[in-house]
Amino acid sequence: MRTRAATRAGQYAALLAYLAFLSFPFLWLLSTAFKPPRELGSLHPTWIPEHPTLANFRQAFDEQPLLRSALNSLLVALAAALIAVCLATPMAYVMARRRTRLARAASGWVVVSQAFPFVLVIIPLFLVLRSLRLIDSQAGLVMVYVVWALPFALWLLTGYVRAVPVELEEAAAVDGAGRLRTLVSVTAPLLAPGIAATALFAFVTAWNEFFFALVLLKTPEKQTLPVVLTRFIGAEGVADLGPLAAAAVLATLPSLVFFALVQRRIAGGMLAGAVKS
Amino acid sequence: MTSVADVKRPALPAPPAHRPARSLDRGAWFLVLPALIPILVLSVGPLLYGILLAFTDAQSGRAAPTRWIGALNFRDLLHDTLFWESFRIGLVWAVGVTVPQFLLALGLALLLNQDLRLRWLARALAIVPWAMPEVVVGIMWRLVYSPDAGVLNETLRDLGLGGGRDWLSSLGTALPAVIVVGVWAGLPQTTVALLAGLQNTPRDLHEAAALDGAGAWRRFTAVTWPALRPVALAITALNLIWNFNAFALVYVLTGGGPGGRTRLPMLFAYEEAFRYGQFGYAAAMGCVMVAVIAVCLAVFLAGRLRGDDDR
Numbered sequence: 001m002r003t004r005a006a007t008r009a010g011q012y013a014a015l016l017a018y019l020a021f022l023s024f025p026f027l028w029l030l031s032t033a034f035k036p037p038r039e040l041g042s043l044h045p046t047w048i049p050e051h052p053t054l055a056n057f058r059q060a061f062d063e064q065p066l067l068r069s070a071l072n073s074l075l076v077a078l079a080a081a082l083i084a085v086c087l088a089t090p091m092a093y094v095m096a097r098r099r100t101r102l103a104r105a106a107s108g109w110v111v112v113s114q115a116f117p118f119v120l121v122i123i124p125l126f127l128v129l130r131s132l133r134l135i136d137s138q139a140g141l142v143m144v145y146v147v148w149a150l151p152f153a154l155w156l157l158t159g160y161v162r163a164v165p166v167e168l169e170e171a172a173a174v175d176g177a178g179r180l181r182t183l184v185s186v187t188a189p190l191l192a193p194g195i196a197a198t199a200l201f202a203f204v205t206a207w208n209e210f211f212f213a214l215v216l217l218k219t220p221e222k223q224t225l226p227v228v229l230t231r232f233i234g235a236e237g238v239a240d241l242g243p244l245a246a247a248a249v250l251a252t253l254p255s256l257v258f259f260a261l262v263q264r265r266i267a268g269g270m271l272a273g274a275v276k277s
Numbered sequence: 278m279t280s281v282a283d284v285k286r287p288a289l290p291a292p293p294a295h296r297p298a299r300s301l302d303r304g305a306w307f308l309v310l311p312a313l314i315p316i317l318v319l320s321v322g323p324l325l326y327g328i329l330l331a332f333t334d335a336q337s338g339r340a341a342p343t344r345w346i347g348a349l350n351f352r353d354l355l356h357d358t359l360f361w362e363s364f365r366i367g368l369v370w371a372v373g374v375t376v377p378q379f380l381l382a383l384g385l386a387l388l389l390n391q392d393l394r395l396r397w398l399a400r401a402l403a404i405v406p407w408a409m410p411e412v413v414v415g416i417m418w419r420l421v422y423s424p425d426a427g428v429l430n431e432t433l434r435d436l437g438l439g440g441g442r443d444w445l446s447s448l449g450t451a452l453p454a455v456i457v458v459g460v461w462a463g464l465p466q467t468t469v470a471l472l473a474g475l476q477n478t479p480r481d482l483h484e485a486a487a488l489d490g491a492g493a494w495r496r497f498t499a500v501t502w503p504a505l506r507p508v509a510l511a512i513t514a515l516n517l518i519w520n521f522n523a524f525a526l527v528y529v530l531t532g533g534g535p536g537g538r539t540r541l542p543m544l545f546a547y548e549e550a551f552r553y554g555q556f557g558y559a560a561a562m563g564c565v566m567v568a569v570i571a572v573c574l575a576v577f578l579a580g581r582l583r584g585d586d587d588r
Contacts, residue, residue, distance in 0.1 A: 028420055128322070
C-alpha cells in the first residue's frame, strides 16, 4: 500500500514537472505582453507585471498593419479550409467505400505527403504560380494551402466515413433513394461533425503557416500575420519586446480557441484513422 | 472525362452484385476528380518538375534561357563544404529533437493514461504548443532566452548559477537552445499520437499481468510496448522527417546564426533559392535531402522490422 502511495506521489510530481515545462514559456509571453517598458528593461524581470498595462497592445497595432494582416490571414485560412473540405469530402467517401487501386494510391500519397520535401516543391511551385501570375497573390496562396491540407483532410475524413455504417446507405437505397439523395440526406448529416473538425484543422494549419506565405507574398499589405510578426524582430531588434509579445498573444488566440473546441474530435479522428486503417 | 473513366475502369475491382456497376464507377470518378486534379497539378507535378530543375542552371530573373547541365549541380554540391556542414547540423538537430521528444512524450502519455487528478489540465495544456503558430513559438522562446529580460537568465541568477548568457547568439549554446525549443514544440503531437496508441492496448491483459505478479516495468515491456510499437514507430519516423524539414522555428529564433551554427538545410536551400536566385542549385540540394531522408528511413524501418522477426 505504501509503495502504491509513493508511486502516486511520483506520478503527480512528474505530471507537475511536465505542466511547468509546457506552460512556462507561454506564461512568460503573457507576462511580457502586459509589462510597461521600464519593467521590460529591468535586469530583474518578475513573473507578474508590477504595473500591468495594455500599452503594448496599442503600440503593436500602431507599428505594423497588424489588423490588416490578421484579416488577410483570416480570409486566406477560411477560403483554404472551405475549398479543401469541399474537394476532400467526395474523394474521402470514395476512398472509404471502395477498395480500388486509385484509393490505395491515394492513401499512399497521403503517407508520402507527410514526408513532403518542401524544399523540392517550393521552387517549382513558385515558377508555376509565377507563370500563372499568381505570385504575390492571396488566391495563389489559398491554392497552395488547399493542396497542402488535402492529404491530412482526406485521411481524417476517410476515417469518419468508415464510421458511418454502410447499412444505413443500403437501407436508403432499398427505400428507393437515389445515390445523390442518399449522400445528401443520409451520409452528409452523419458526417457533419467530422467535416467541421476537418475544416477547423485546415483553417488552423493555414492560419499558422509561414514558409509558403514568406516565399509567395511580397507586398506588405497582402502578407499574413506570421510573416508580419517576423518583421517585428527584423525591424525593431531586441529593443521592443513588449509589442512583440502582445502581437504574438493576439496571433495565438484564434487557433487556441479552435483547438480548444476540436481537441476531443482531433484525438477521436486520429483514433478512428488508426484503428480502421 | 468519359474516356478517362473508360480507360481506368478495368483497374477497378468488380463491385458488389447488388449495386449497379456502370453508373457507380462514373459517379465515383466524378467524386474523386475535384480533389485529384489539384493534387496532381500542385503537388505531384511540382515534385517532378523540381527533380528536373536540379539538372538545369535555372536562376531567378535571368534573361538567357535555362539549359540542361546534367549532373553539374550535384558535382558542385559534393564540394560545397558549407552545404555539408549545414547538412550535418540538420542531422544533429533532427535526431537531437526527435529522440528526447519521443521519450518525453512517452512519459507524458503514460501519465495521462493513468487515473490522475490534474489530467484534464495537462491535456489542455499539452495542446497549447500545438495550437501556436510556429512563428509565435519562436518569438516566445526568444523572450525566454533574452539575455537581460529573459526568464531563463533571471532564474539562473536567482539560483546563483552565474550571470546571464546570450543563449541564441553564442556559438556553443545556439544549437542546443533551438533543439530545446524543437522538443517543446513537437511534444504535444507526439503525445497525442502515443496516447491514442495507448488507449488501444488491451486493458484486461494489463490486469491479468498484474494479477500474475508482473511489476510495472515488466507490464510495460510485455503488454504495453508490443501494442504501442506500430504507433511509436510511425510517429518517430514522421517526427524525423518533419524535424529535418523544419524551417520557421529556427528562422525566427536565430535566422541560421550565429556564424551558421544553426543553419538547417532548409534555411540554406531557402537562401540559395530566394536570396541568391540559384533555383537549379537549390533544387539539387532538395533532391539530396530527400534522397538522404529516404535512405535513413528505409534503414530505420528495415532495422525495426527485422527486430520484429527476431522475436
